[in-house]
Amino acid sequence: MDQLYVYMLAALAVLAIADLIVGVSNDAVNFLNSAIGSKAVSFKTIMIVASIGVAVGALTSSGMMEVARKGIFNPGEFMFNEIMIIFMAVMLTDILLLDFFNTLGLPTSTTVSIVFELLGASVAIAIIKIYADANQSLLDLSNYINNSKAIEIILGILLSVVVAFTIGAIVQYVSRLLLSFNFQSKPIWYSAIFSGFANTSILYFIVIKGLKNATFMGGEFLDFINNKPEAFIGISFLVLSVLSYIAIVAFKARIYTIIIIIGTFALAVAFAGNDLVNFIGVPIAAYNSYEAWTASGIVPEEYAMVALSEPVATQPILLLIAGLVMVLTLWFSTKARAVVKTSVDLSRQDEGKERFEPNFLSRNIVRLTIGLNDSISQYLPNGYKAQVEKQFAKAKKDPTIKAQDQPAFDLVRASVNLMVASVLISIATSLKLPLSTTYVTFMVAMGTSLADRAWGTESAVYRVAGVLNVIGGWFFTALSAFAAAFVMAYILFYGKGYALVLLFVTAIVLLVRNYLIHRNNNKALEEEDKLEKAESSSTQGVIHESAKNIATVVKRGNKIYTSAINGLATQNLAILKKNKQNIERLSQEIEVLKDNVFYFIKNLEDPSVEASNFYLSIVRYLQDIAQSLEYVSKSSLKHINNNHKKLTFSQIKELKDVDTHLEQLFKDTQKAFENRSFAQIGAIIDERNNLNNLVQEKIQRQVERTRSEESSPKNTTLYFSILLETKDLVNATMKLLEEYFAAHDSTVEPAQITGNQPNK
Template identity: 45%
Template sequence: MENFYLILVVVLFALAISDLIVGVSNDAVNFLNSAIGSKAAPKWAIFLMASLGVLVGATFSNGMMEVARKGIFHPDQFYFAEIMTIFLAVMITDVILLDLFNTFGMPTSTTVSIVFELLGSAVAVAVVKIKGMGLSVAAELSNYINSSKALAIITGILLSVFIAFSIGALVMYITRFIFSFRYRGPMKYFGAIFGGLAITAITYFIFIKGMKGSSFADVEIASGETLQEWFKHNTGLVLLLSFGFWVVLIQLLKWIFKIKILKVVVMVGTFALAMAFAGNDLVNFIGVPVAGFASFKDWVASGGISPDEFSMANLAGKSSTPIYMLLISGLVMVITLIMSKKARAVTETEINLGRQDAGDERFGSSMAARMMVRGVTNFNKKLMRVLPSSFGNTIQSRFEKFSYFENEEDAPAFDKIRASVNLVVASILIAIGTSLKLPLSTTYVTFMVAMGTSLSDRAWDRESAVYRISGVFAVIGGWFLTALIAFTVAGTIALVISLSGKYMVFVFIAVAVFMVIRTQIIFRKRAESKSAVDEDSIQDEDATEVIISKSAKQIIKGLENTSEILENGMQSFLSEDRAGLRKAEEACTVLSKKAKKNKDKVFRIAEKLMDSSAETTHYYVQMIEHKREMAHAVHFMLNPMITHVENNHKPFTEDQAAELTATINKVSDFLKEVTKMVSGQQFDDIEKLVEGKDAIVEILRKNEKNQFKRVKQKLVNNRNSQLYFKMHTELENLLLHAINLVKSERDFITNTRH
């Protein structure tokens, strides 16, 4: 029996390593997005500072480990076998859940997931135990769950959302009002003081307030005091010396090495936030396995008591995690931080929502976001009528948009003033939570601080606000979904193991492995698809010849995809193959998204082309419009076909099927000729192409006449005719826009190169 539970402990630590990997992939966004988004330094330097912060922060996480042992439930009410069931259910759920969110690039909270997993699994095991004793669950459950502590943790997590957003917005507003967007001037005079204050604040909250939970808190110094006591008694002196040291150092770096002050603040802030993250969140990844290992050692030391009878009251006492475990965990986190591609996907989401300029928005608009923007806009108008115009003009002048990087090809998403505020505010709030032994969600705090600073910085203007707010709602909705899923899945796993026997654990481990492998495959396919799209995506910095080349590739791929959708869609429709129609629909959706993405960027590219010729710009816009209309034609033809089959309406007659098959083959051959012409960029035979289009249109007219005859002979019904004519109308639209697309491409190339 001892060997069995030893295997389970090993499994717990194996799951912990996996959890560290998927957890850091998700949480890296918390301390990387500000430095990366503001391009404060090369990525290797950013990752180096973050890695050092993670390693140091790991040694400050000792005090937080008690949350996993006794923060959610009363361990003295459970036996060893039950505790191991709870812990295994938690770790299995955590690996699956976090990996799933990482795959789709959505930042979620490792703190919320671990808290609700502990709660769900503890409740499930407690219910089984109470029922087994024949007692009332409602009356007895409170004896097993540490409801007051759990409620305090959950309340703290929820409050942190509003506090982080509000403080982030307030501090950003004050900072921007002082420095404005033209901050380089004021930085010459007040930069060292700003940097000194920011770093001193970080020093106080992380090193002084955060010392309580560190591995070094009880180290004695020469005076006989512990390190924690010395810092407590000399707080004022430490802060004063810290402020003076940083002011002098920052100014010397500026004068001697020409290192910009804000770069120093951002890099120190990155170190601090990474440290705060590790100090607060390491418990989320290794707290449960460490508690499981401690439980196993206590049980072994008991001298052979049955695991179903050995009380876990020892978990309620003080705990101390060996520093080597903390450092090993820190190293795993650092390696993951550097290697993980999923971490980059999550980082992109937050930077996209907080960037200063408008552009391609990842999220669509929602009714709630539209109502909020409309309400705030109306309130602002009324407020401006009441306030003196001079006051309003003063504020407006301080927030007047300006960028020092406007003409750079790879401009930052936001400036270093905002990055500094993000890092300082978030690291301080997290450090406060750590000192109070409250496992705040670092994701919630850093994300909401970033959103608050974005709001105050007027990054959410009338052009982008609805999309950014919808994105925030989507992420927050994912957080609540995390809590619900974590509680339910962990509870279900614990319940099944409790009822089915301990060997059921290995079934769930196999499920976890399968899920991780499956999501990795999905992530790789999504990454490959995105890479293929990005390869031909026209960027703002592309030269004219590159734009010509990429636009031709886009057209060729669009024509090939259109032909494939038409052939597969028509074949599936005529054979009533619903699966084939769904595949055609998916391909059509991808085609439409690509066309829409190109259209959304058309005026940014057109603005660049205006430097060459107004005619060039005109033909480029026409080209994108015709490509979009071709995608519409395919969609409007395919959609009613799918509805017809889904509703089990009568299939088309043999004559109709023969006519449509022949017509689609002709259209497909025509599109291949168009593709060949665009690929070779030889447009001399365009008149022959027009003749080919006219010939197909004549076939369409002939088919329509045959359909009228079938209607007159009552061989088909009204629904059949509506769909048949709709298909022919959209095919004609497709042909028309295909010809116009080729002409626009020809004129675009001709006017650009001559």
């Protein structure tokens, strides 16, 4: 029996490392979103600063997480064997739950997940103990569980969501009124005072939240901060404001960038110093329990875990190892970047491709908010409204920076995000209130983006829907963490060693499987040629920019059509499902090009009618191509997925014949556009009749077969549908080629036909 607990400790050690990895992937959004979104410095610099912060935070960690030892349950009521089951159930649930959210790219709270997992597992074991004792009832559950702590945490969640969003919106609104979007042109003392406020907030945050328990912090200094916080804040503000003014005047310092770097470091320190225990607190508590039990000499079923009521400091070597794992994860986790991307996308200043679809609730919230705003606006003085509009007038974008390289928001908003998050977390920490850093940083970012008018009428329903999805995910985290840990504890209690092996292996398999799927998907996306928005301001520039997109669509379309026919011929459901995903991605990218029409036309030189008409026509034909490919792909998938009768040998042979000719057409087209050999387009267009005649011949053969030998209506319908849609695909491709040939013929000089691209 003793060996079982040794195996459990070994499993918990492995799970701790895995939990560190998935935990950092989730919580990286807490300290990376502002720096990455503003593009204040290079991504490499951001990662170096964050890595140093994580390392410092890990080494100055506040030690054992008390909530893992006695915060949720009363340890003296549980025996050693029961405590080990609780801890095992918690860790298994935690890594699977966090990995699930990371795979979806959604930020969630590691604190909330660990708390509700502890609650779920301890409730399960408590109920088992209660039903085994005839003298107890469910009313005695309160003897085992710390109900007040659970209620406090739930209220903390609700409070943090509302307060962080509201304060973030108010501070950003005031900051924008004072600094405007053209903040760089404001007097230097504006920036110095703003820097004083921001850096004082962040400094206080570092001391109170990040380093308050560090051994190198002097006791007198901490006593001064705790006893006279107002004096510390006032002195810090004056000193930092003066230093900022001197730095700007004497050294031409980019003060907003400095604020963002310091803020990123501060949040990274706090994350590692405080949230680290979310990942290693439970395994260390289990190890301490094992040490106490082995020293007692009592059988595990009779040893009450009173020892967990006493705090035990974490060993420095464990903190060092944990910090190293966190830093490596930060650099190499693609899931961490996916989670950060969700936060940045929801708070970006400009419209673009929205990830979330609007829902009933988001539409009505936006509708009510617009109505409320209109009602309030009626009572505001016209002079005030004019001044507000002036301050909120957006700065012009740098035309030399490509659209994909533009920052999601400016340096002022990034600074406010870090400043407000630091203040709120510092206040909550000093008042000993449970507050999730994930919830605070995310909701502050959402509040500042709302105040900054990033949620305009064009994007509000999508952004609100996204926020509602994330918030819903937080509460889903709590409920699913409780339920899953409850079930895990039950299984481990009754299944013992067999259940431990089965659940542990299952967890590892699922983690590896999710990792491989995520890696393969990312690899496929990286290898796949992406469509790019047109940024030229002349017709000739648009012709050459669009040529790359056409070559890309034709290349990917060729692969999609061939995969659909091959999947249909071999009845390979996996190929057809993957093909459906590929065409959906292509359709979404073309939709983004369509959504970019407004910005494209605004950027054109005068006169712009010719270039805009050309661009609109090209996008329309690309959409037609994608729609035909989508129909072929989805109808093939539906046929196989519904287990309908396989196509006949003759039908498959004829479809492959069409695919071969279409493949040659697409390859010739791709080559012409990749090499900018537009003169070759005419020869490709001449092939239209041959291809259409081929398709018509196949249709006629199927008509004859249907009258004489065909017995499956589903096969006949599918076959006709694919051939008719293929004709539409060919026609859309030819219309695109004709449009291009005419535009090239009338605007491009002979020297450019050979492949020399004009200057934009």
